[in-house]
Amino acid sequence: MPETNYATDRHLVGRAIADITGEPAEVGMLGYGKGDQKTTGIHLRLRSRAFVFVDPLVDRRVLLIVNDLPLIFSSITQEVLRRLAQRFGDTYTQSNVMLTATHTHCGPGGYSHHRLYNGSAGFRPKTFAAIVDGILEAVERAHEDLAPATLRLVHGELREASVNRSRAAFDRNPEEDKEFFPDAIDPQTTLLRIDREGEPVGAINWFATHGTSMSNRNTLISGDNKGYAAYHWEHVVEGVNYLADPDPDFVAAFAQTNAGDMSPNLDGRPGDATDERENTRALGLRQYEAAAKLAAGYVPRMAGSIDHRVVHVDLSAVTVSAEFTGDEREHRTGRPAGGAAAFAGAGYDGPTHWKTFHEGSNPGWDLLSRLVYRFAPSLRDVQAPKAIVAPGGLLNRLGPYVQEIVPVQLLQIGELYLIGIPGEVTIAAGLRLRRTVAAILGAEPANVLVAGYSNAYIHYVTTPEEYDAQHYEGASTLFGRWELPALQQIAAQLATAMHDGSPVPSGTEAPDLSEVQRPAKATPPVDFPPVGHDFGDVLSEPAPAYRAGEQVSVEFAGAHPNHDLHRGSTYLMVQRRDGERWRTIADDGDWSTTFTWSRGTASSSRVTITWDSPADATPGTYRIRYFGDAVKSGTDRVPISGTSPEFRIHDDEQGD
Structure with missing residues (x-):
C-alpha cells in the first residue's frame, strides 16, 4: 500500500x-x-x-x-x-x-x-x-x-x-x-x-x-x-x-x-x-x-x-597513492595539456575544422612528444602517450587560460x-x-x-x-x-x-x-530600419490561410536583439482571436517557434519569426507579434513592436 x-x-x-x-x-x-x-x-x-x-x-x-x-x-x-x-x-x-x-x-x-x-x-x-x-x-x-x-x-x-x-x-x-x-x-x-x-x-x-x-x-x-x-x-x-x-x-x-x-x-x-x-x-x-x-x-x-x-584541489599537483593507481606505484598529476586528438573533435558529435588532426595516432606530433618525453621523464610519467599540442600550464603563465x-x-x-x-x-x-x-x-x-x-x-x-x-x-x-x-x-x-x-x-x-577580464567589444551599433520602412513594419507577410500543421513565417523590420535580452519575457507572441480579445498561445520559449535575427544593409535588422502550427491547432484567426528595442542615433533605447496581418488556420475538413 x-x-x-x-x-x-x-x-x-x-x-x-x-x-x-x-x-x-x-x-x-x-x-x-x-x-x-x-x-x-x-x-x-x-x-x-x-x-x-x-x-x-x-x-x-x-x-x-x-x-x-x-x-x-x-x-x-x-x-x-x-x-x-x-x-x-x-x-x-x-x-x-x-x-x-x-x-x-x-x-x-x-x-x-x-x-x-x-x-x-x-x-x-x-x-x-x-x-x-x-x-x-x-x-x-x-x-x-x-x-x-x-x-x-x-x-x-x-x-x-x-x-x-x-x-x-x-x-x-x-x-x-x-x-x-x-x-x-x-x-x-x-x-x-x-x-x-x-x-x-x-x-x-x-x-x-x-x-x-x-x-x-x-x-x-x-x-x-x-x-x-x-x-x-x-x-x-x-x-x-x-x-x-x-x-x-x-x-x-x-x-x-x-x-x-x-x-x-x-x-x-x-x-x-x-x-x-x-x-x-x-x-x-x-x-x-x-x-x-x-x-x-x-x-x-x-x-x-x-x-x-x-x-x-590543485589538480596539477596531486600525489596519487598506489591504492588508486592500479599499478602498485605512486604517481603524480601534472600541469594541464591538450593532446593532438583533442583538436580532431568527437566524430559522432561534430569534428572540428582542424583537418590535420585525428583521433588516435598523429605521427608528427607523436614523434615530437616522444622526443620531449625522452628528456623529461617526469612529464612522460604524467602525460605519455599524449601528443602534447597545447601546454595549458605554460599558457596559464601568460594569462588565465x-x-x-x-x-x-x-x-x-x-x-x-x-x-x-x-x-x-x-x-x-x-x-x-x-x-x-x-x-x-x-x-x-x-x-x-x-x-x-x-x-x-x-x-x-x-x-x-x-x-x-x-x-x-x-x-x-x-x-x-x-x-x-x-x-x-x-x-x-x-x-x-x-x-x-x-x-x-x-x-x-x-x-x-x-578583475582581469577583457570585455568583448559587444555594443550593438545604432539601429536603422530598412530604407522605406519603420521599425516593426512587416517585410514579408504570412499567407492568408494555412492548414493545421503547416509552418507560418513572418519577417519584420527589427532592431538588434542584444540591446535588451528580454530575460523572463519574449521577443514574440503567436496569438489567436478569442472573442473580443487575443489569446497568446506561443512565445519564444516554445518549441514550435523560432526567432531569427539577420543583419541587413546600413545597420538595419531583419527579424524572421516562424511558428510550426500544431496538427491539432484550433481553427480560427491568428496573428504574430514582434517585440524589440531600438537604439536610435542620439537617443536611449526605445521599445518597438510589429504585428502581422491576420491569417486563418483551418483543418483539412474546411478545405482551402
Missing part, C-alpha cells in the same frame, strides 16, 4: 525555474569550438531549475541548481556564491551548493574567466549577467517555496538514447568495467520525485547522454535534448506557463551524469537524422518518457539525511549521493568513482551518481586505459593519465569524512579572475 501519512515527512523542499538566456545575436556558441558558429536567435530559451533540500532534524540543507548551459565555470559559481552570501548570509555556501550544466552545445559563450572558452571575442558581460541573475532568481524562488515534501527515488533503464562514441577506447578497460556495461553505454536513468501531500510537484532525472543532438551547423539558442525533455514535461504535460506563472506547480530538471563518451547520435553522424530538430525532440522525448514511466509507477519513499562536503584549482564535491540527499566533478566523465571512469564512494558509505552503487559538469570545468576524465588510446576524450584529459585515480582518491577522502561525520579542510580556492 502507498504511504499516506504525509505528516511524517522528514524533509523540506523548494523548487523553482528562471530564465538564463544570454545574447541571441553575434555571440560565439560554446561547445563545438567552431569559430563561425555564432548565435542568430532563439529556438528554445535556456532555464535554471533550483531545488533546495532541507533536513530540519540536523539543520542541514543542500541547493542543487540544474542549468540549461553548455558548461559551468568558476566565474559563474564564484559570483553566484558571492550574491547568495549577500542575500542569505551563510545559509548557502561552497560546500552545500552544486551548480551543474545540462551541457547543451547551443548556448552563447563568453561567460568564463578563462580565455580558452571565450574565443577571440572576449568576455560577454550581458550573457554573464543573464546567467547569474537568472540563477539567483531561481534560488530565491526555491528558497521561498520550501515546504514539507516526500522524496522518492527509483531507477530504470533507457537504451535508445545513447551510444558510445569512443568504443575502441572503452574496450581497453578491464573486464569488470566492460561486463558492467555490456553494450558500452550507461543505461541507468534515475528519478528523484518530489511529492507534497501525495501529489508530485517536482522531479529530477539523471541520464548520461551528450547535449549534441543539435549539430554545429545550428545557430539558434536551444536547450538541446535535455532542454526539450524538461520543456515537454513542464509545459506540454503539466501546463506550466513560463511567462505567466513565476511559481509553477511542477518543476522537472533533466541533469547530466557521466556522459563523457555518450553520444545521442545513434547512427554515428552529427545531427543523426536529416532533421536535427526532430532528432533533438525525439531524444528528449525518450528521456522524458523513461522518467515519466518511473514516476507513474511505485516509487518508494526515500529515507536518510542531508549532508555535504567539498574540497578545492584553463583552470587548475577546482572543487570536488559530495552531496547526500537522503539515500542519493552526488559526486560533483567539474568535467566530462566517461562511463567507465564514472563507474570507478561511484564504486569508490559506495564502498566507503555502504550505499547501493545505483544510488551513487557522478554529477558531471559541476561548479567548474577541467575538460575530460577518462580511465588510464582509455587515456592510452588518445581518442578525443583521452587527449582532452588535461591533467594526464593519473587524473581519474587522483579524483578517486579525493572522492574517497570526502566519502570517509561524510561517513565519519567529520569535517574536511576545504583547501585553497581558485583565484577570483573577475
